[in-house]
Amino acid sequence: MREYSVPVLVDVPSSANLTDTVFRRAEQEPGAVVMRRKLGDDWSAVTAGEFRDQVAGVAKGLVAAGVEPGDRVALMSRTRYEWTVVDYAIWSAGAVSVPIYESSSAGQVSWIISDSGAKAVFVELDAHEATVREGASELPGLKDVWLIEGGALEELTARGAEVSDDTLADRRASRQGADLATVVYTSGTTGRPKGCRLTHDNLLFTARNVAGGPLERLFTVDGRSALLFLPLAHVFARIIEVVLVETGTLLAHTPTMKNVGPDLQGFRPTFLLGVPRVFEKVYNTAEQKAAAEGKTKIFRVAADTAVAWSRAESTGGAGLALRLRHRVFDRLVYRKLRAATGGSLWAAVSGGSALGERLGHFFRGVGIEVLEGWGLTETSAPSSVNIPGANKIGTVGKPFPGVTIGIGEDGEVLVKGRHIFDGYWNNDEATAEVIDEAGWFHTGDIGELDPDGYLSITGRKKELIVTAAGKNVAPAPLEDRIRAHPLVSQAMVVGDDRPFVAALVTLDVEALEQWKTAHGRTGADLAALSSDPEIVAEVQKAVDDANRTVSRAEQIKKFTVLDVDISEESGHLTPTLKVKRGVVMRDFAERVNSLYR
Structure with a gap:
């Protein structure tokens, strides 16, 4: 090998453990600006001392709320300053954070909370809280739902005012490198997401x-x-x-x-x-x-x-x-x-x-x-x-x-x-x-590894396409080349057990607006544009470009332009924009079959 x-x-x-640097820097450089948070249109400075104090305040609130070392606490929010505060607060309380994509469905949220055994969850918006509450009847172990936009961090800080610094220091010291820091659920292109156990050492060693x-x-x-x-x-x-x-x-x-x-x-x-x-x-x-x-x-x-x-x-x-x-x-x-x-x-x-x-x-x-x-x-x-x-x-x-x-x-x-x-x-x-x-x-x-490493x-491995002729085809390189075209949103190569390789292509809605203006199609909708000869010709150029990178047996022989875009909202992409191939094949089975008639 x-x-x-x-x-x-x-x-x-x-x-x-992951909290050491936060507290050490606050002691050594309390006035150093470590973050900026956007308040309205202005960027407000956050010093090392201020960040530590906010983390400690929320962590004490978690202790007061009954969160014990090793307990799982979920966090469902968009990327924002409060995410980082809550993440480090959970670790400071000796607990384990369980992140949830803010775009997750009620079923996904319910599965992650129940599978991880989370006893509490932070949510950012009312909509996130509603998603959690939708499956709450199936989550008997869930004790608290804290709404970030509802002032939960301030309420927890007030609640933990009686928790001493020594108690918090003991909680932090209870976690070492081998202890669990987070359970991260894979975004999942197939089946239910699995929870990956990552320790403090995993993350610190890597970082x-x-x-x-x-x-x-x-x-x-x-x-x-x-x-x-x-x-x-x-x-x-x-x-x-x-x-x-x-x-x-x-x-x-x-x-x-x-x-x-x-x-x-x-x-x-x-x-x-x-x-x-x-x-x-x-x-x-x-x-x-x-x-x-x-x-x-x-x-x-x-x-x-x-x-x-x-x-x-x-x-x-x-x-x-x-x-x-x-x-x-x-x-x-x-x-x-x-x-x-x-x-x-x-x-x-x-x-x-x-x-x-x-x-x-x-x-x-x-x-x-x-x-x-x-x-x-x-x-x-x-x-x-x-x-x-x-x-x-x-x-x-x-x-x-x-x-x-x-x-x-x-x-x-x-x-x-x-x-x-x-x-x-x-x-x-x-x-x-x-x-x-x-x-x-x-x-x-x-x-592959080259001689320089x-x-x-x-x-x-699971995405390799094997055509009816027995040819192995890796779809990703072809898809990447097609997707590079300005008018293309997504591309998915098909051909498993089929006589040749084909592709489904979707159009980029934003890019189409300028194209329509430049080509006199201002009133055309996506359905009309998907069969427009000029658009199809542009997609053909992208397919031809991709085909130049592979052997003839691996080349895309036919494609179809879908009259809808696929997205995370439509359930066809993961939050990291990977195509859920099984879902696309199920929902567009007839379009795939039409390529081989």
């Missing part, structure tokens, strides 16, 4: 070795700051939250994607994290804006120049002519793109699915280096990541310190390290299926 290891860089003591090693520059530069907008219920954003707190990087939150643009302008972060769809939308929006201004040709030449410059940087550096052209477009185009992100952003981390090589080169050429990483909930988020100065675009980087990655005989990516989860909650059988006797975690991803992910 081919494998690659990176030695541990930061050894975390077995006695350490300190990532921040002290491959991504150190992001968290040590002067003026470092980060804006979080991905759901904190997802382990990717959650580990970044921990990294930012551990490193003292200035942190701000944005609750919805609609706020991201204005908040980037107002907060001006140096660092960002996102999923590929976020970066695709940034690129597509810039291209659409250029088209609306009659500058499509200039933008495309500028984009090609950015990609060419980045590729040249990977192979020894750009020549004089390319450097001059790049400098010209930096003044005309790239500077405006950077300004749209606040003007200070120079790096981002992308995870969740493949970014795509062209997009990675484009952003580096523009002056914002997107560092692609890879991991799963079971690996405390990252197992590998690219680093500034050694970013091999098209890969997901090397293992971070303390991690070993191997490739099994069938191509499956295997992982070892202290970041590997403690097992599935209430499901020892499922745990035994993914962790073998040698301690390898079987990820279910298919990949860089990992490339080529697909998921």
Whole structure:
């Protein structure tokens, strides 16, 4: 078996827990600004002392409310300052946090609360409380529902006023590295989500070795700051939250994607994290804006120049002519793109699915280096990541310190390290299926390691399509290329047990608005546009582009453009924008069958 290891860089003591840094920094630097929270249109500073006091106040309230060490407390909210306060308060009380996506259905919420045995839950909005109450009759163990927007944090702080500092210190000291910190339920593209048990050591070991090693520059530069907008219920954003707190990087939150643009302008972060769809939308929006201004040709030449410059940087550096052209477009185009992100952003981390090589080169050429990483909930988020100065675009980087990655005989990516989860909650059988006797975690991803230790992910074992002719086809690379087209929202490749590979494609509703104006279709609805010859021709271009990357047997022979978009709200995407293939196949079975008639 081919494998690659990176030695541990930061050894975390077995006695350490996630709350240590919050309380230690407040003692050493009480006036240091560690976060900013948005109040109205203004960003208000939060010092280390203020954050510690708010965490301690809510934690004491939890103690007064009867929350005991090891108890599970759920948290259902959008990404906001109060999430981080509650998260650390739960840990400070010695309890275990159970995040829930704010978009979850009543059935999903009921399952997570009942399966985890949570005795209390924080909810952000009235709508979230109503979702919890809908299934409350089936949750006899649920004692409290605390509404954040209803003043729950202030009420808990008042309730815990009689709890002493010594009592809270004892609660914090009761938790060590091996103790459970959180149960994170996978977003689940198939079946019920499983709860992943992550310990204090899992998260601390990961955070300190990532921040002290491959991504150190992001968290040590002067003026470092980060804006979080991905759901904190997802382990990717959650580990970044921990990294930012551990490193003292200035942190701000944005609750919805609609706020991201204005908040980037107002907060001006140096660092960002996102999923590929976020970066695709940034690129597509810039291209659409250029088209609306009659500058499509200039933008495309500028984009090609950015990609060419980045590729040249990977192979020894750009020549004089390319450097001059790049400098010209930096003044005309790239500077405006950077300004749209606040003007200070120079790096981002992308995870969740493949970014795509062209997009990675484009952003580096523009002056914002997107560092692609890879991991799963079971690996405390990252197992590998690219680093500034050694970013091999098209890969997901090397293992971070303390991690070993191997490739099994069938191509499956295997992982070892202290970041590997403690097992599935209430499901020892499922745990035994993914962790073998040698301690390898079987990820279910298919990949390759190059001689330098860089990992490339080529697909998921369970998602491999086997055509009637016996050809194995990995759908993800094809889908990523199609989705990169400005007019495409989602793409799903099909063909299991079928004579050839085909695809379902949906259109991006926002992108269509500008297209309709430019092409005289202002009154057309999505149903009409899905069969519009010009739209179909554009999708064909995207399919042709994807087909150029694979063999003839793997190429998409037919596609259909759906007259609806698929989304998280429609039940076809997970909160991290992964396609629920089984649900799509069920709901659009007739459209799939029509491709093979």
